[in-house]
Amino acid sequence: MEIGDLAKRVAAGERRALARAITLVESARADHKAQAAALLEALPKDRQALRIGLSGTPGVGKSTFIESFGMMLVEQGLKVAVLAVDPSSTRSGGSILGDKTRMDRLSRAEGAFIRPSPSQTHLGGVARRSREVVALCEGAGFDVVLIETVGVGQSETVVAQMADIFLLLLAPAGGDELQGVKRGIMEIADVILINKADGDLKAAATRTCGDYAGALRLLRKRPQDPDGFPKAMMVSAAENTGIEAVWQDLLHLRDWRTAQGFWDKTRAEQARYWFEEEVKTTLLSQLQTPAARAALAELGAAVAQGDKAPTAAAAEFLASLPRHSASKP
Amino acid sequence: MEIGDLAKRVAAGERRALARAITLVESARADHKAQAAALLEALPKDRQALRIGLSGTPGVGKSTFIESFGMMLVEQGLKVAVLAVDPSSTRSGGSILGDKTRMDRLSRAEGAFIRPSPSQTHLGGVARRSREVVALCEGAGFDVVLIETVGVGQSETVVAQMADIFLLLLAPAGGDELQGVKRGIMEIADVILINKADGDLKAAATRTCGDYAGALRLLRKRPQDPDGFPKAMMVSAAENTGIEAVWQDLLHLRDWRTAQGFWDKTRAEQARYWFEEEVKTTLLSQLQTPAARAALAELGAAVAQGDKAPTAAAAEFLASLPRHSASKP
Numbered sequence: 001m002e003i004g005d006l007a008k009r010v011a012a013g014e015r016r017a018l019a020r021a022i023t024l025v026e027s028a029r030a031d032h033k034a035q036a037a038a039l040l041e042a043l044p045k046d047r048q049a050l051r052i053g054l055s056g057t058p059g060v061g062k063s064t065f066i067e068s069f070g071m072m073l074v075e076q077g078l079k080v081a082v083l084a085v086d087p088s089s090t091r092s093g094g095s096i097l098g099d100k101t102r103m104d105r106l107s108r109a110e111g112a113f114i115r116p117s118p119s120q121t122h123l124g125g126v127a128r129r130s131r132e133v134v135a136l137c138e139g140a141g142f143d144v145v146l147i148e149t150v151g152v153g154q155s156e157t158v159v160a161q162m163a164d165i166f167l168l169l170l171a172p173a174g175g176d177e178l179q180g181v182k183r184g185i186m187e188i189a190d191v192i193l194i195n196k197a198d199g200d201l202k203a204a205a206t207r208t209c210g211d212y213a214g215a216l217r218l219l220r221k222r223p224q225d226p227d228g229f230p231k232a233m234m235v236s237a238a239e240n241t242g243i244e245a246v247w248q249d250l251l252h253l254r255d256w257r258t259a260q261g262f263w264d265k266t267r268a269e270q271a272r273y274w275f276e277e278e279v280k281t282t283l284l285s286q287l288q289t290p291a292a293r294a295a296l297a298e299l300g301a302a303v304a305q306g307d308k309a310p311t312a313a314a315a316e317f318l319a320s321l322p323r324h325s326a327s328k329p
Numbered sequence: 330m331e332i333g334d335l336a337k338r339v340a341a342g343e344r345r346a347l348a349r350a351i352t353l354v355e356s357a358r359a360d361h362k363a364q365a366a367a368l369l370e371a372l373p374k375d376r377q378a379l380r381i382g383l384s385g386t387p388g389v390g391k392s393t394f395i396e397s398f399g400m401m402l403v404e405q406g407l408k409v410a411v412l413a414v415d416p417s418s419t420r421s422g423g424s425i426l427g428d429k430t431r432m433d434r435l436s437r438a439e440g441a442f443i444r445p446s447p448s449q450t451h452l453g454g455v456a457r458r459s460r461e462v463v464a465l466c467e468g469a470g471f472d473v474v475l476i477e478t479v480g481v482g483q484s485e486t487v488v489a490q491m492a493d494i495f496l497l498l499l500a501p502a503g504g505d506e507l508q509g510v511k512r513g514i515m516e517i518a519d520v521i522l523i524n525k526a527d528g529d530l531k532a533a534a535t536r537t538c539g540d541y542a543g544a545l546r547l548l549r550k551r552p553q554d555p556d557g558f559p560k561a562m563m564v565s566a567a568e569n570t571g572i573e574a575v576w577q578d579l580l581h582l583r584d585w586r587t588a589q590g591f592w593d594k595t596r597a598e599q600a601r602y603w604f605e606e607e608v609k610t611t612l613l614s615q616l617q618t619p620a621a622r623a624a625l626a627e628l629g630a631a632v633a634q635g636d637k638a639p640t641a642a643a644a645e646f647l648a649s650l651p652r653h654s655a656s657k658p
Binding site (some may be wrong): 037040041045128131132135184186187211212214215218219268269271272274275276277278279280282283284286287296299300303304305306309310311312313314315317318 | 366369370374457460461464515516540541543544547548597598600601603604605606607608609611612613615616625628629632633634635638639640641642643644646647
């Protein structure tokens with residue numbers, strides 16, 4: 001199919017065209033990359049989805065939350081895309097969203113589109129492709145794009161750079177089990193959701209919610225935070241309570257940031273960030289060749305053992321790089 | 330002076346030789362860089378200082394704390410070096426440690442050496458030089474190296490990568506002024522010190538200390554944290570109380586981490602990190618030329634305005650880079 005044609009069909013909201021466009025964006029082939037760039041260029045530029053990043057460790061009920069939250073949106077007539085950024089998917093042999101059975105109703109809903117994480121070990125590559133898949137979904141006219149991630153290394157930071165709003169999902173915890181939040185995530189969360197606020201866990205959820213609300217007050221407020229944000233609140237995805245309140249809070253956050261100019265400013269900064277990341281990733285891709293990786297590993301081991309100084313080892317490595325391959329795009 | 334000679338005099342602890350060696354390391358001249366590398370290579374490799382990172386916003390009493398803490402160490406017969414990593418020093422027109430009068434006793438003490446931050450805008454450059462100055466101080470036989478920084482951008486993370494232990498100094502705060510900690514710093518702090526726990530502020534300090542102790546309990550424990558760490562504690566640098574307790578805690582932390590194998594492991598990881606950073610920084614240095622910066626700014630503005638997609642703009646930029654200059658070390 002011609003790229004212009006594909007772009008028109010994606011823009012018209014055709015699911016099969018979107019799936020095909022995503023496959024193109026995720027491909028590593030050089031001709032596919034060029035086609036993907038042309039496709040992105042040809043899509044309507046005036047469409048914006050609400051892009052929501054979502055993180056949470058396994059067991060906190062992410063799939064159940066996405067199912068409840070997504071169904072609520074779909075029932076309001078909104079179109080919802082669910083994507084995953086999971087740099088570990090290759091290693092673990094399956095993706096976090098491969099198991100669509102956990103989102104049974106949403107995966108069959110007319111207004112929803114669920115896409116598992118691409119299998120790819122290199123986070124830089126996953127990041128670029130995920131960002132471009134988000135752009136495809138915006139061009140396809142989705143109202144909300146949910147970008148799910150798991151707490152692996154830098155993946156939250158990467159997702160935060162492609163999201164308008166970031167949610168952290170937690171389970172209720174007892175006083176002695178409170179060390180559940182990976183350091184660094186509090187930094188990017190706009191809303192912390194204590195899930196499973198139902199039945200026997202309700203009291204624990206209330207306590208946990210209070211603890212995190214207190215901790216958030218210790219952090220410096222960012223300019224893009226209206227009064228009361230970042231906030232901690234309770235939901236029960238299983239009993240479907242609090243879900244609508246989350247949505248109202250996200251809309252309030254969006255409206256406030258839009259009115260104050262932070263919405264456009266953040267989007268512009270993110271676009272610039274991804275441009276510079278793409279430049280850097282390409283320049284550093286010469287470190288990914290088998291020969292370069294072997295040399296880095298060997299010299300790195302010598303440095304770690306104290307046999308070579310970092311700067312001297314770096315000079316030795318750089319002198320060994322092929323001179324003319326460096327800046328080829 | 331010959332480099333071998335200079336190395337011997339630095340290793341013998343001669344202050345003027347150390348100052349000269351630091352000037353060499355901080356120089357941007359190519360011949361100086363080579364001499365600095367040879368000098369670092371020639372220094373004894375079996376000396377280790379306790380490297381302590383210290384951060385805190387202006388007004389929390391960093392200088393007073395360093396004066397009290399440093400004098401206590403000097404009076405125990407230990408040799409103490411105080412360095413600063415301050416990427417903002419050029420812009421603000423003065424360095425955070427230029428004002429030695431704020432450490433009046435320590436700057437005149439026999440066992441102490443105070444070095445202001447090099448004036449240099451590029452954080453990457455500041456980082457490498459600071460790390461090499463730390464290595465010079467270790468080679469010169471210092472027992473403790475205090476690396477001070479201010480909360481500007483990534484400077485805490487950079488300092489954490491060259492420190493064994495990281496301290497965050499805070500002032501007492503009322504219930505409504507608690508948002509003083511830049512998000513992300515809690516991630517790297519081993520000990521949070523509430524300073525000014527004296528006089529009228531003692532009650533507020535006690536409350537603030539309790540608040541941060543509570544917040545630290547919400548963070549996931551790292552493998553390198555023994556029971557009770559990371560911790561929050563109170564000190565008064567002005568009244569010299571709690572200072573000795575801090576030192577005992579740091580020694581406990583050092584001994585525990587050494588016994589558990591984390592000490593050597595962290596040092597090896599840091600050395601490897603700096604090796605890889607040096608490689609990356611050099612490869613990315615081609616983005617620092619005036620022509621490259623102009624092109625990045627222009628394309629970046631187009632991307633921010635939505636006129637170009639990040640990936641397409643990156644390809645355009647990379648195609649414009651001179652082909653043969655890329656990998657020259």
